Amino acid sequence: MTSENENYTEILHWLKGQAKELGFSDVKISDLDLTQEVPYFQEWLRKGHHGQMHYMSRHANLRANPNDLLPGVVRSICFRMDYLPRVKDDNNVNHLTEDFRSKELLQLKDASQAIVSVYARGRDYHKVLRKNLLVIAKLLEEKIADLKYRVLVDSAPVLEVALATKSGLGWRGKHTLNLNRQAGSMYFLGEIFVDIPLPVDEPVSNHCGSCQDCIDLCPTKAILAPFQIDANRCISYLTIEHPGSIPLELRSLMGNHVYGCDDCQLVCHWNKFAKNSTLADFDVRNQLDCSSLEEVFGWKKEDFDSKMQGSAIYRIGYERWMRNVSVALGNYLRSEQISVSQKSKITELLKNQYGCISELVDEHIAWALNP
Template sequence: MSVDRELDGPALLAQLRGWAEAEGFSQIGVADVDLGSAEAGLVDWLSNGFHGSMAYMAAHGLKRARPAELVPGTLRVITARMDYLPRSTPDGWQAIEWQRLARPGEAAVSIYARGRDYHKVLRQRLQRLADRLAEVVGPFGHRVFTDSAPVMEVELAAKSGIGWRGKHTLALHREGGSMFFLGEIYVDLPLPTTAPVEPHCGSCSACIDICPTQAIVAPYRLDARRCISYLTIEHDGPIPVELRAAMGNRIYGCDDCQLVCPWNKYARRSTLPDFDVREPLDSATLLELWRWGEAEFLSRTEGSAIRRIGHARWQRNLAVAMGNALRAGLDAGIAQALRAAREGSSELLREHIAWALAPR
């Protein structure tokens, strides 16, 4: 990448914001590439093994904190925020989600995963932003990312004023909470940077206190190995026995630290139909989802982020939730369904079914 041109930076930034709004983004920022202040924390996090089995987190070393090494020639990072609460989200949505978690026979899927795969949505729209920019300034070096490369997304978002890093490690915005996706465009254009904002968590520790598995081991420090989102999505082996009961009926991701966050009373609904809820992901029982064979799972999750975990992990997660439902005194055919599936199951699934059926 190389660029040698005069730019009207403020005018370009104003144009970018207009284009971004038309694409469904709610905020645009620009960060420089100096993330040196984050390097020590990254090294410490990795050395503690907090990344668990996500080997890719360590594979790129400090490139994650050095944008110009990941994409040579990068001068700035355009950061983008896209709200994802479904358009039909009712007022009082947090209370509705807490009620769902209190019904042991109902499946709880993280809100962000109930619609279309955000990777696809953001990547396409970020690329269109880059294309619009190229129409104005001519060809320039760039790469588009959304949770798809060794990028310190929250650090870049905080540096560019998209929000601040909350104690749960997610980005927070005073007027948008944390229910949003982040995306980036690495560019070789010397755009003007946007200023960071002051953090506003104060003495609040609600996210730390509420975590079912106590995965937030200190403010701003997450041990992914204990995080239900990691366990149900990233981790492909057995779920640690000591953490299974705490998972409750959460079968894909976990929203607890966001549901309890006071700032999420300002969370915004998406303007896009992409994040509308796909049936039956906001109302299915565990038993309904357990009955999906692999072909039905693939069909039902086409274009969804859920598909990436595969049917085997999906069933593993359901077996744990069904075991928790049995322990809560609910049966309604759950034990029979688990026993019927035991024969012919993989070793991984058999072990989780055995745990689910074991008397306590």
């Protein structure tokens, strides 16, 4: 006679096979006891390090109590999905990137380039993960009668890095992201909360050692100390979540980032093991891996809406996009790389957009024009 535990183990083995077919790289199980994590989260909120992400504090109690999200929940099935884009050779054949970091770091040094975080160059990951997790959840529901579940992809207040760390998907790096010895940190996390006691996995040990390159090389010094980030200074927060004027003292430190920032990941030595996605969803769209600031600043609203439809970037809207590019162009004008003729061209481009979009964009254009 098969015991319940043996049955759950068999289901878990089947589940991992299904997940792999849907583009997930790893699956681990965690319980929902977050008592060790909650005090750190509450202290982070108390210090105001969440910036204007008011939803973080508004639903803080739900992050501490997963049972309030799904009554009866006892496990989180934690999923990892690698997102480095596939690369096509001259024969249009997909292959894996040997070391994406070298290319990214070179491009970062070119002040004329518009730098978009790698994860956002393809389709919106929320849609991809949610769709595939729902497929898995429905299949699981067919196997387990009266299963209660909830699929989570940034769609509910959950301490997902804490759950991923607790499950053994990786350890928490000093930049606060989940890190894996075989895959670095270039992956998405997703969860399915369930009310069945699947066997839990053990956490893995931390392998950052004495390295603190991510802290030392953060352009805005947003990583205050190991495992401590002030979102108010983080380029990802400033270009994506922050709704208003970018603080003056941070603009010159943002370089050519126009959406997100991967700097702390690019310098992380574990990311030499980062994996390419198996899904076409994360293939680069609209040349977001090699577009110039001049090119993207020339987009009209209808261009932005058309090109960014289905992208995570679409969520920030045209105004914030142009705000971000204005700052990057200001930094390009201030760089030693720009020629006299290009400086004149960029200056004219900025002047032509002044008064065309909004007061917020005008403020950043004015800053760009007045080094």
